[in-house]
Amino acid sequence: xxxxxxxxxxxxxxxxxxxxxxxxxxxxxxxxxxxxxxxxxxxxxxxxxxxxxxxxxxxxxxxxxxxxxxxxxxxxxxxxxxxxxxxxxxxxxxxxxxxxxxxxxxxxxxxxxxxxxxxxxxxxxxxxxxxxxxxxxxxxxxxxxxxxxxxxxxxxxxxxxxxxxxxxxxxxxxxxxxxxxxxxxxxxxxxxxxxxxxxxxxxxxxxxxxxxxxxxxxxxxxxxxxxxxxxxxxxxxxxxxxxxxxxxxxxxxxxxxxxxxxxxxxxxxxxxxxxxxxxxxxxxxxxxxxxxxxxxxxxxxxxxxxxxxxxxxxxxxxxxxxxxxxxxxxxxxxxxxxxxxxxxxxxxxxxxxxxxxxxxxxxxxxxxxxxxxxxxxxxxxxxxxxxxxxxxxxxxxxxxxxxxxxxxxxxxxxxxxxxxxxxxxxxxxxxxxxxxxxxxxxxxxxxxxx
Amino acid sequence: xxxxxxxxxxxxxxxxxxxxxxxxxxxxxxxxxxxxxxxxxxxxxxxxxxxxxxxxxxxxxxxxxxxxxxxxxxxxxxxxxxxxxxxxxxxxxxxxxxxxxxxxxxxxxxxxxxxxxxxxxxxxxxxxxxxxxxxxxxxxxxxxxxxxxxxxxxxxxxxxxxxxxxxxxxxxxxxxxxxxxxxxxxxxxxxxxxxxxxxxxxxxxxxxxxxxxxxxxxxxxxxxxxxxxxxxxxxxxxxxxxxxxxxxxxxxxxxxxxxxxxxxxxxxxxxxxxxxxxxxxxxxxxxxxxxxxxxxxxxxxxxxxxxxxxxxxxxxxxxxxxxxxxxxxxxxxxxxxxxxxxxxxxxxxxxxxxx
Numbered sequence: 001x002x003x004x005x006x007x008x009x010x011x012x013x014x015x016x017x018x019x020x021x022x023x024x025x026x027x028x029x030x031x032x033x034x035x036x037x038x039x040x041x042x043x044x045x046x047x048x049x050x051x052x053x054x055x056x057x058x059x060x061x062x063x064x065x066x067x068x069x070x071x072x073x074x075x076x077x078x079x080x081x082x083x084x085x086x087x088x089x090x091x092x093x094x095x096x097x098x099x100x101x102x103x104x105x106x107x108x109x110x111x112x113x114x115x116x117x118x119x120x121x122x123x124x125x126x127x128x129x130x131x132x133x134x135x136x137x138x139x140x141x142x143x144x145x146x147x148x149x150x151x152x153x154x155x156x157x158x159x160x161x162x163x164x165x166x167x168x169x170x171x172x173x174x175x176x177x178x179x180x181x182x183x184x185x186x187x188x189x190x191x192x193x194x195x196x197x198x199x200x201x202x203x204x205x206x207x208x209x210x211x212x213x214x215x216x217x218x219x220x221x222x223x224x225x226x227x228x229x230x231x232x233x234x235x236x237x238x239x240x241x242x243x244x245x246x247x248x249x250x251x252x253x254x255x256x257x258x259x260x261x262x263x264x265x266x267x268x269x270x271x272x273x274x275x276x277x278x279x280x281x282x283x284x285x286x287x288x289x290x291x292x293x294x295x296x297x298x299x300x301x302x303x304x305x306x307x308x309x310x311x312x313x314x315x316x317x318x319x320x321x322x323x324x325x326x327x328x329x330x331x332x333x334x335x336x337x338x339x340x341x342x343x344x345x346x347x348x349x350x351x352x353x354x355x356x357x358x359x360x361x362x363x364x365x366x367x368x369x370x371x372x373x374x375x376x377x378x379x380x381x382x383x384x385x386x387x388x389x390x391x392x393x394x395x396x397x398x399x400x401x402x403x404x405x406x407x408x409x410x411x412x413x414x415x416x417x418x419x420x421x422x423x424x425x426x427x428x429x430x431x432x433x434x435x436x437x438x439x440x441x442x443x444x445x446x447x448x449x450x
Numbered sequence: 451x452x453x454x455x456x457x458x459x460x461x462x463x464x465x466x467x468x469x470x471x472x473x474x475x476x477x478x479x480x481x482x483x484x485x486x487x488x489x490x491x492x493x494x495x496x497x498x499x500x501x502x503x504x505x506x507x508x509x510x511x512x513x514x515x516x517x518x519x520x521x522x523x524x525x526x527x528x529x530x531x532x533x534x535x536x537x538x539x540x541x542x543x544x545x546x547x548x549x550x551x552x553x554x555x556x557x558x559x560x561x562x563x564x565x566x567x568x569x570x571x572x573x574x575x576x577x578x579x580x581x582x583x584x585x586x587x588x589x590x591x592x593x594x595x596x597x598x599x600x601x602x603x604x605x606x607x608x609x610x611x612x613x614x615x616x617x618x619x620x621x622x623x624x625x626x627x628x629x630x631x632x633x634x635x636x637x638x639x640x641x642x643x644x645x646x647x648x649x650x651x652x653x654x655x656x657x658x659x660x661x662x663x664x665x666x667x668x669x670x671x672x673x674x675x676x677x678x679x680x681x682x683x684x685x686x687x688x689x690x691x692x693x694x695x696x697x698x699x700x701x702x703x704x705x706x707x708x709x710x711x712x713x714x715x716x717x718x719x720x721x722x723x724x725x726x727x728x729x730x731x732x733x734x735x736x737x738x739x740x741x742x743x744x745x746x747x748x749x750x751x752x753x754x755x756x757x758x759x760x761x762x763x764x765x766x767x768x769x770x771x772x773x774x775x776x777x778x779x780x781x782x783x784x785x786x787x788x789x790x791x792x793x794x795x796x797x798x799x800x801x802x803x804x805x
Binding site: 176183189240242243244245247250316317318319320340341343384385387389390425426427428429430431433435441 | 535537608611685686706749750792794795796801
């Protein structure tokens with residue numbers, strides 16, 4: 001061991017120097033003052049302690065529940081320890097490894113892969129799991145109402161998670177974004193225990209041009225260079241929209257159902273990977289003999305699985321809906337949906353379909369026509385308008401970014417003949433208005449301005 | 451057939467000329483309503499296309515003026531959509547109400563000093579009010595017809611669900627959203643021309659009965675409702691206001707879900723003239739029986755495509771220094787009960803706040 005220390009000091013190469021433990025598999029490398037390690041499993045309680053070379057423990061420098069991924073930290077950051085050699089001991093679940101490191105003083109870390117929000121989200125997932133209740137679909141969970149007087153605005157992060165509330169954004173970074181979240185989590189007085197029903201509708205990733213999506217996609221910088229949980233990746237998004245009136249195109253009464261939905265989701269825009277975590281409101285219209293029947297319901301979905309509807313939550317035109325979608329790992333999704341008019345809300349925790357992993361390289365607010373069970377695109381409901389407002393996306397790094405270029409992509413929807421059937425407009429940084437157009441509105445019925 | 455538009459163009463031009471010189475506009479296409487002095491405009495002939503029609507024909511058939519697309523492409527696009535979807539011109543059945551949507555009832559510094567609650571955003575300072583919430587934009591009008599006078603205002607908004615506050619169930623709560631001219635600054639502070647949608651909620655024995663209707667009002671006159679114009683929650687509504695003369699306003703309103711539209715000539719109350727030094731987009735609680743009503747728990751009303759043009763086609767965004775966001779306070783000036791949140795240059799939403 002002494003030889004090794006001499007060697008590293010002489011050459012300036014800081015490499016792995018396990019002095020305790022049998023299998024040095026999770027400390028991956030050391031560069032300068034930064035220690036890197038890998039965690040293979042989720043929800044692993046990980047600690048790091050600094051020891052003198054004589055084996056006396058001086059300080060605990062890392063204490064977090066983390067999910068699988070790569071982490072790094074400076075064990076001596078912020079400490080006033082003398083600049084000399086120490087032993088840093090990592091305990092990761094049942095395994096312990098140690099490494100000898102020189103304290104280089106208060107070296108600032110310009111960029112760290114250690115992501116506080118990712119670590120926090122994993123911790124919160126563990127906390128929430130203690131309060132989860134199974135639903136009528138295996139593997140899908142919900143959480144009951146918090147106790148009387150519980151205030152989600154002032155509650156601790158762990159209590160928010162325990163009671164099925166979405167993570168809280170930083171008010172200092174975006175006061176308006178925080179105010180929107182605050183409004184969203186305080187709307188509801190009645191937590192619904194959802195009764196779920198599997199549908200055969202698929203709200204799908206965006207097809208190019210696009211025949212199925214209309215709305216706004218916000219993407220982080222360099223959407224192709226991130227891994228799940230990186231600072232630049234989408235952690236959560238939320239927004240408010242108003243449920244439209246479902247009707248068929250003016251002048252039409254087809255004897256069939258038209259379909260439409262507005263939703264918020266993560267991924268599904270860039271081709272790789274083809275996953276999409278989403279939750280929204282469906283507004284479908286059937287017309288026969290001049291009489292229109294409508295269907296409104298809330299749903300969630302993780303592509304490539306089909307949508308699951310919530311049977312016991314009331315949705316009607318004009319309802320103001322607040323939705324937040326977030327992940328607690330690459331394979332665990334969460335949605336919180338609140339209806340301002342009925343004051344009902346629900347929380348759902350669900351797993352990715354087998355083989356699917358979230359990446360978090362896009363966030364979107366979309367009005368869509370789904371794929372029916374026969375694989376065909378539905379006829380879009382004439383929904384007139386769906387305005388979205390108070391719409392924010394937050395990254396694991398704790399930042400939020402607006403819809404304006406280069407982060408936002410406005411998308412119009414077209415039919416098979418390339419007519420625009422749904423258009424989007426951006427009235428501001430955190431708002432998008434989608435509107436039925438052309439044949440979906442009843443273009444042939446009008447002096448068609450499109 | 452080809453001569454008819456020319457003929458009608460001449461008539462329209464003539465009627466415009468007449469309108470500028472007479473208090474009572476004359477237009478062969480005008481239809482009397484059940485209120486004397488108020489006229490509607492009949493539907494245009496089959497095949498009339500307002501998108502390609504001449505300006506005089508637009509006016510003749512009761513459509514609002516074509517905005518200059520070079521000055522405001524988005525404002526023009528909004529107008530185009532309205533032209534296309536205003537398919538069903540109705541002959542209005544008018545009903546006088548005893549509801550007054552008054553001018554800006556300002557919270558004075560004695561009532562609340564200083565105003566600390568500023569969620570709205572926008573270029574100018576925040577105003578407090580007992581009855582209004584939304585945005586008002588000032589222009590240094592020298593009176594009707596002057597370059598800086600507001601000439602044309604319009605917006606799109608969505609009708610909310612009318613209900614009472616959670617746990618409340620008594621009497622009727624009132625609320626409405628509208629676009630309007632004047633009503634804030636002298637010498638036009640005591641008059642206001644408005645066109646809007648009412649969303650009131652009556653509750654008794656735990657059962658809520660909402661009422662939705664479209665109305666216009668030229669204060670100090672009372673609101674006049676349009677009884678046969680259908681309004682339901684989440685209907686997309688547009689309102690266009692512009693003058694025919696200093697004492698006659700033109701109003702074009704429509705519902706994009708039902709495709710119904712109405713075109714009206716509305717005379718000013720005695721002694722009142724269009725002045726045009728403010729244009730506003732407001733969610734209000736009206737005066738009922740001489741008192742401020744309780745505001746409906748309406749959640750949110752999003753406004754977008756909110757434009758106001760002066761005679762010289764100047765338009766100010768909501769982010770301009772002369773645009774002011776307005777917070778509505780309760781009667782004791784203790785709580786803000788409705789306020790706007792800026793979305794962008796021409797969009798915002800108003801939001802109900804307890805109690």
